[in-house]
Every structure is written in C-alpha cells, then in structure tokens.
Amino acid sequence: MYAVQFDFPGGRETLSYREAIEPILGTGEVMIGFEASSINPADVKISSGRIAPRAGTSPFTLGWDLVGIVDKVAPDVDTFRVGDRVIGMSTMASTGRGTWSQLVALPATSLALAPAGIEPTVLAQLPLAGLTALKAVDELGPIPDQAVLVVGAAGAVGSCVVQLLARLGVEVHALVRTHAQGDALASVGPVSAVYTGEAPASSFGAIIDAAGIDAAYALRPGGTYVTCVPGTLPESVGANGAIGVTVIVPESGTNLATLLGYLADGSLNLGEPSVFRLSDIATALMAFENRLGRRTVLTS
Numbered sequence: 001m002y003a004v005q006f007d008f009p010g011g012r013e014t015l016s017y018r019e020a021i022e023p024i025l026g027t028g029e030v031m032i033g034f035e036a037s038s039i040n041p042a043d044v045k046i047s048s049g050r051i052a053p054r055a056g057t058s059p060f061t062l063g064w065d066l067v068g069i070v071d072k073v074a075p076d077v078d079t080f081r082v083g084d085r086v087i088g089m090s091t092m093a094s095t096g097r098g099t100w101s102q103l104v105a106l107p108a109t110s111l112a113l114a115p116a117g118i119e120p121t122v123l124a125q126l127p128l129a130g131l132t133a134l135k136a137v138d139e140l141g142p143i144p145d146q147a148v149l150v151v152g153a154a155g156a157v158g159s160c161v162v163q164l165l166a167r168l169g170v171e172v173h174a175l176v177r178t179h180a181q182g183d184a185l186a187s188v189g190p191v192s193a194v195y196t197g198e199a200p201a202s203s204f205g206a207i208i209d210a211a212g213i214d215a216a217y218a219l220r221p222g223g224t225y226v227t228c229v230p231g232t233l234p235e236s237v238g239a240n241g242a243i244g245v246t247v248i249v250p251e252s253g254t255n256l257a258t259l260l261g262y263l264a265d266g267s268l269n270l271g272e273p274s275v276f277r278l279s280d281i282a283t284a285l286m287a288f289e290n291r292l293g294r295r296t297v298l299t300s
C-alpha cells in the first residue's frame with residue numbers, strides 16, 4: 001500500500017508518495033479505501049514543522065479529509081458495511097493518523113455515509129473546513145440578531161461559515177484580502193457587505209475569524225470573538241467584557257451528516273476544485289500554494 005509521508009519536517013520536497021505499512025483495524029473502526037482528500041493549511045503547518053503531531057512516530061502520513069469506500073469493518077461496528085462510500089475527517093495533529101493513504105482506519109463515529117450523486121472530489125472539500133465552520137458558528141451561542149463579521153470569508157472555512165450563518169438568517173459581513181475574493185463571494189451566498197483590507201471599527205456584536213489576523217478592532221464592547229486559528233486570539237479580546245473563543249475541531253460523523261443535509265437542501269455549496277493524483281503530491285502542493293479561490297483536491 002502507498003501513502004504520502006514525511007520523515008522530518010521541511011518544505012514540499014519532504015513529502016513523498018511511498019510504500020507504507022497498512023494501518024491496523026482497531027475496535028470500533030472502519031478501514032477505508034482512499035478515493036479523495038483535499039489539501040488544507042494544517043497539512044502544510046504539520047509538514048513544515050509549525051505544528052508537531054501529538055501522536056504517532058516518524059514516518060508520518062499527512063491528510064485530514066477523506067472520501068472512500070469501506071474495505072473492512074471491526075466486528076463491533078454495525079453502522080457501515082463493506083462497499084459503502086463514506087466521508088470522514090481525521091484530526092491528524094492529535095492522532096497521527098493521516099488520510100493521504102490508500103488505506104485509512106478511522107473510528108466509525110468519525111464517519112458519515114456519503115450521498116449518491118456528488119463526486120468524491122467535490123465532497124472531499126467538506127470535512128475539515130465544514131466541521132470547523134460548524135463548530136465556529138456553534139460557539140456564537142444563540143443565533144445573533146446583529147450582523148456578524150466573517151474574516152477570511154473567501155477561504156475554505158470562511159466560505160462555509162458565511163453559508164452556515166446565512167442559512168440561519170444572520171446578516172453576514174465579510175472581510176477579505178483582495179477585490180477578486182470579494183467578487184468571488186457573490187457565488188458563495190448572501191453577504192450584506194464586503195470589506196477589503198479593513199472592516200469598520202467597533203461595529204459587530206460577533207466576529208468569526210477564519211484567517212488568523214487581529215480583527216478585534218471591529219468588535220463592539222461585550223461582543224463574541226471566535227477564532228478558527230489557534231494561537232491568534234487577540235489579547236485585546238477580553239477587555240470591555242468581550243468573550244474570546246478558539247475553535248478546536250472535533251472528529252464527528254454526526255456533524256458531518258448535518259453538513260451533508262445542508263448540501264442536500266442546497267443551503268451549503270462547495271465549488272469545483274482543482275484535482276490532482278495522490279501520487280503527484282509535489283504538483284498538488286505547488287497548486288495549493290498558488291491557489292486562486294479553488295480548493296486543491298487529491299484523488300486516487
């Protein structure tokens with residue numbers, strides 16, 4: 001079996017598609033044959049050494065997202081059957097289990113049945129970005145009756161946050177980096193205002209930051225600031241009675257099923273990605289670094 005692995009952190013060249021040891025199927029787990037995954041900033045943070053996996057040993061297999069076909073199930077699993085197409089997310093940084101592998105063993109509770117009629121390469125964009133966005137919106141608490149600012153709204157997580165807020169009827173304002181990203185937001189969902197560079201000061205009761213920048217200047221006193229990027233909660237949040245929350249995304253088949261429901265009812269849309277073979281990881285990573293709006297997806 002083959003997987004994309006690295007021995008030591010480094011640049012793109014540190015990753016190679018190589019023969020690897022098959023994962024062992026544990027209690028409560030499902031073995032999945034890889035069909036598709038996507039590249040996320042977390043993959044680059046881990047392979048470059050900015051984040052060290054808290055479990056596992058070198059060589060590490062990278063990858064968080066997964067769409068694939070069930071190959072085997074542990075005897076205590078009755079929720080999936082061999083041949084089912086499933087979708088899942090592996091918190092690779094916590095568990096050391098990467099998904100860029102021809103075979104992946106994941107807990108059955110981290111998986112949901114993939115819907116028919118959506119290409120695996122499109123679905124592969126959903127798990128990490130969608131679960132993070134869902135958790136970020138949950139962290140706001142009751143549905144806000146004031147406008148919410150989404151920072152990094154054109155990114156993978158940000159564009160899901162925009163759509164999840166919009167389906168709740170929340171007035172969404174977006175902060176993006178470039179005018180082209182602002183134009184692209186029109187295809188994502190209803191956004192009441194788009195700001196490039198800076199948002200209006202002290203204007204929002206809640207902010208969700210999916211870019212990891214300091215946008216606390218835009219928060220009203222007593223508001224809620226949710227960052228999706230650990231380590232970037234601005235120090236000024238906490239002054240004036242504001243609440244600061246850092247999102248840590250959990251593996252959850254239940255939450256994935258919720259997101260799949262939103263895909264089915266049309267309230268959540270994923271764009272068409274750029275697709276590369278898992279074996280051509282070097283080219284895919286180059287495309288990811290130069291991405292212009294499109295997600296970078298890996299296929300078998």
Ligand SMILES: NC(=O)c1ccc[n+]([C@@H]2O[C@H](COP(=O)([O-])OP(=O)(O)OC[C@H]3O[C@@H](n4cnc5c(N)ncnc54)[C@H](OP(=O)(O)O)[C@@H]3O)[C@@H](O)[C@H]2O)c1
Pocket residue numbers: 040041042128129132151152153154155156157158175176177178181197210211212213228229230246247248249
């Ligand atoms: N906490 C968790 O468990 C968790 C889970 C998933 C993701 N994350 C983190 O969440 C972040 C977003 O992930 P992602 O997959 O959405 O990445 P992404 O697709 O690269 O999105 C980030 C977006 O933020 C934009 N941005 C950067 N600087 C900005 C600025 N100054 N003003 C406005 N927008 C700005 C980027 O624009 P450009 O492309 O032009 O730079 C991009 O559109 C990453 O840091 C990721 O590691 C955390």
